[in-house]
Amino acid sequence: MTEASRPRDRKGFETAIICASSAEADAVEASFDKFWDDDGDMYGKAPGDTNSYTTGVIGGLNVVLAFMPGIGKGSAANVATNIRSSFGGIKLALAVGICAGVPNNTDGDHQILLGDVVISKAVVQYDFGRQIDGGFRRKTDVEESLGRPNVEFRSLLAKLQSARSRKRLQDKTFRYLTDIIQKTKAQYPGAMEDKLYKSTYRHVHHGTSTCTTCAKCEEDDTSACDDALKASCAQLGCDETMLVRRGRLDRAMDGVHSGEEVKQKPIIHYGLVASGDTVMKSGKQRDKVAAEAKVIAFEMEGAGVWDNLPCIVIKGVCNYGDSHKNKVWQDYAAATAAACTKAFLREWTPMSQIQSSVKGHWLVPFGRNEHFIGRDSHIQEVMKKLHPQTYDNDCQRVAIAGLGGVGKTQIALEAAFRLRETYPDQSVFWVPAIDMMNFERAYREIGNLLELPGIDDDKADVKSLVKAALSRERTGSWLLIIDNADDIDLLYNRGNKDGQSGIVLALADYLPFSRKGSLLLTTRNSKVAVKHAGVNVIRVEEMTEDDARQLLEKSLVDARLRGADDVMSRLLGLLTHLPLAIKQAAAYMNENGTHVSKYLEICESEELLELLSTDFED
Numbered sequence: 001m002t003e004a005s006r007p008r009d010r011k012g013f014e015t016a017i018i019c020a021s022s023a024e025a026d027a028v029e030a031s032f033d034k035f036w037d038d039d040g041d042m043y044g045k046a047p048g049d050t051n052s053y054t055t056g057v058i059g060g061l062n063v064v065l066a067f068m069p070g071i072g073k074g075s076a077a078n079v080a081t082n083i084r085s086s087f088g089g090i091k092l093a094l095a096v097g098i099c100a101g102v103p104n105n106t107d108g109d110h111q112i113l114l115g116d117v118v119i120s121k122a123v124v125q126y127d128f129g130r131q132i133d134g135g136f137r138r139k140t141d142v143e144e145s146l147g148r149p150n151v152e153f154r155s156l157l158a159k160l161q162s163a164r165s166r167k168r169l170q171d172k173t174f175r176y177l178t179d180i181i182q183k184t185k186a187q188y189p190g191a192m193e194d195k196l197y198k199s200t201y202r203h204v205h206h207g208t209s210t211c212t213t214c215a216k217c218e219e220d221d222t223s224a225c226d227d228a229l230k231a232s233c234a235q236l237g238c239d240e241t242m243l244v245r246r247g248r249l250d251r252a253m254d255g256v257h258s259g260e261e262v263k264q265k266p267i268i269h270y271g272l273v274a275s276g277d278t279v280m281k282s283g284k285q286r287d288k289v290a291a292e293a294k295v296i297a298f299e300m301e302g303a304g305v306w307d308n309l310p311c312i313v314i315k316g317v318c319n320y321g322d323s324h325k326n327k328v329w330q331d332y333a334a335a336t337a338a339a340c341t342k343a344f345l346r347e348w349t350p351m352s353q354i355q356s357s358v359k360g361h362w363l364v365p366f367g368r369n370e371h372f373i374g375r376d377s378h379i380q381e382v383m384k385k386l387h388p389q390t391y392d393n394d395c396q397r398v399a400i401a402g403l404g405g406v407g408k409t410q411i412a413l414e415a416a417f418r419l420r421e422t423y424p425d426q427s428v429f430w431v432p433a434i435d436m437m438n439f440e441r442a443y444r445e446i447g448n449l450l451e452l453p454g455i456d457d458d459k460a461d462v463k464s465l466v467k468a469a470l471s472r473e474r475t476g477s478w479l480l481i482i483d484n485a486d487d488i489d490l491l492y493n494r495g496n497k498d499g500q501s502g503i504v505l506a507l508a509d510y511l512p513f514s515r516k517g518s519l520l521l522t523t524r525n526s527k528v529a530v531k532h533a534g535v536n537v538i539r540v541e542e543m544t545e546d547d548a549r550q551l552l553e554k555s556l557v558d559a560r561l562r563g564a565d566d567v568m569s570r571l572l573g574l575l576t577h578l579p580l581a582i583k584q585a586a587a588y589m590n591e592n593g594t595h596v597s598k599y600l601e602i603c604e605s606e607e608l609l610e611l612l613s614t615d616f617e618d
Contacts, residue, residue, distance in 0.1 A: 024097035027338035059345030076304030100321030120313035172343035186335035199283030203323035271296035275303035283322035360427035374547035399529035402540035405580030470512035555586035563596030
C-alpha cells in the first residue's frame with residue numbers, strides 16, 4: 001500500500017477513530033505511524049465543534065482520532081455529529097476500545113477469551129424498545145434497527161473472515177500489539193486472570209456473611225448490596241469451583257503449570273455487537289440478550305456513532321459482562337483493539353487512494369541543495385501560508401523578500417521540495433522573472449507538460465494559454481514560483497510591449513488565478529513584495545553566526561581547510577553572514593586549496609571585491 005501523504009485540508013481525511021476513555025485513546029495514539037499535528041494543529045475544525053482531535057497516519061491511511069468526553073451512545077452521537085461537520089470526507093468511523101464478550105460453548109478459535117478482539121458485522125441497539133407488563137421488549141423492526149456497513153466494507157469484512165486473511169490479520173495484530181505494549185502501560189495479565197463464572201453464580205457476599213441484602217438477592221434475583229458490587233471476587237470469596245472450564249484456556253493454563261506460559265495471541269471474532277447506554281453486569285441478562293439478538297459482545301458507543309456515520313466496532317474483550325467483572329484486563333484489551341485497528345486499516349485501500357495515484361507535474365530547474373542550512377522558521381512560515389486551507393476561497397500569494405545573496409531562492413527551492421513531499425499530487429512550476437523572454441520560455445515548458453493544444457504553434461500566445469489553463473480548477477492543485485522578480489516596471493508597468501501580439505501588458509497580467517493554486521514570489525524589491533502578497537511577505541535577513549558557520553563547514557570539501565573558531569567568526573563577519581558570499585568564498589577555497597586563515601588575510605586586503613565577483617563553480 002502507498003503510504004499516505006499529508007492531506008491538504010480536513011476533507012482529505014476519510015477515516016475517523018472514536019475512543020471513549022483515555023486508556024483506549026492512549027493505545028490508539030501508540031499505534032500512529034506519524035502525527036500531522038506535532039507542530040500544531042494545521043487543520044482546525046468547524047465553528048461549534050467541541051471535539052478534540054489528533055491527526056496522523058495509521059496503517060498507511062490518514063486518520064483523525066476523536067476523544068469522547070464521556071461514555072455512552074449520547075456522547076458518541078455528539079462526537080460523531082461534530083466529526084461529520086468538521087471532516088466532510090469521512091467514509092468510515094471506527095469505534096475502538098473495550099467491550100464485554102459473550103462466552104460460548106464452542107472450542108478452538110471460536111471460543112472468546114479475555115484479550116480477544118471483536119469486529120462488528122452490524123450493530124444492534126439492545127436497550128431500545130418498550131417497557132410493558134411482564135418486562136422489557138426490544139424493538140426489532142427493520143426501520144427501527146441500525147444499519148450495517150456499506151457494500152465496500154461488507155466485502156472487506158467477508159474477505160477478512162477467510163482462513164488466509166484471518167490468519168494474516170491476526171499475525172499483524174499480534175505484531176502491532178507488541179509495539180503498542182512497549183509504548184504504553186498495557187501488560188498481558190496472564191491466563192490465570194481469565195475467569196468465567198457460571199452465569200447463575202452471583203457476585204455477592206457468600207457463606208457466613210451477615211449481609212441480608214445479598215442473602216435475599218440470591219433467592220429473589222434482585223441486586224446485591226453496594227459493598228458487594230464494589231468488592232473483588234477475592235474479597236467476597238467467590239467459589240472458583242463455579243468457574244467454567246474452556247478448552248482454549250485450559251491449553252494456556254497447561255503452559256502456566258509447566259512454567260512455560262506464553263502470551264496468548266488475540267483471536268479476532270466477527271459478529272453482531274450489542275450497543276446501549278446500560279453497562280452489562282449480569283450473566284443471566286447477558287445470555288438472554290445474546291440468545292435473542294445473536295450478538296457476541298456488548299459495548300456502549302457504536303449505536304451513537306451509527307446515527308451519524310457508517311461505523312464498524314473494533315473492541316478488545318476485557319470482561320464477560322457479568323457481575324464478576326473487574327478492570328484487570330482493560331489496558332491490555334484496549335491495546336489489542338488498537339493493534340487490530342491498525343491491521344484492519346492496512347487491509348483497506350480507499351477508492352480515493354486508487355483514484356488519486358496520479359502525481360503532479362514537477363518543473364523545477366534545480367536539484368535539492370544538500371548544503372541547505374537553517375531557515376526553519378522561514379520554511380515553516382512558507383508551508384503554513386501556502387497550506388491550501390489557509391485561503392479556501394482565494395489563490396494563495398506569498399512573497400519572500402530580502403537583499404541579494406541572502407538566500408531567498410534557496411528558501412523557495414527547499415520549500416518546493418518539502419511541499420512536494422507533503423502534497424505529491426500538487427504540481428510545482430518554476431518561472432524566472434528576470435525578463436519577459438525567460439518568463440515565456442518557462443511558460444512554454446509548462447504548456448508542454450500540460451499538453452496544451454496549440455502551445456507550439458508559431459503564433460501561439462504562450463503566456464495567455466498557460467494562464468488560462470492554470471486558472472481552470474480542473475487542472476488541479478499547483479504552486480507557481482516566480483523567482484528573481486525584482487523589476488517592478490517589468491511586473492506591473494503596462495508600457496512593456498509584447499513582441500508577438502503587440503498588446504501592451506505587464507508580466508503580472510499573465511499570472512493565473514485558481515482557488516487550487518498558490519503563487520510564491522522571490523524579490524529584492526520590497527514594493528514588489530507588498531504589491532504581490534500584501535501582508536503575506538516573509539522578510540529574510542542575514543544568517544545567524546551558527547547557521548553561517550555550519551554552511552561554511554559543509555561547503556568546504558576538505559575539513560583541513562577550516563580555521564580556528566575566532567578566525568572563522570572574523571571571516572563570516574566580513575562576509576556579513578550572507579549565504580551567497582559564503583558559498584563563493586568556499587568555492588574559491590575549494591578550487592585553490594586555500595586555508596580559511598589565508599582567505600581571511602586576502603579578504604582583509606583590497607582584493608575582497610575582486611574575489612567575490614569571480615565566478616566559481618559550486
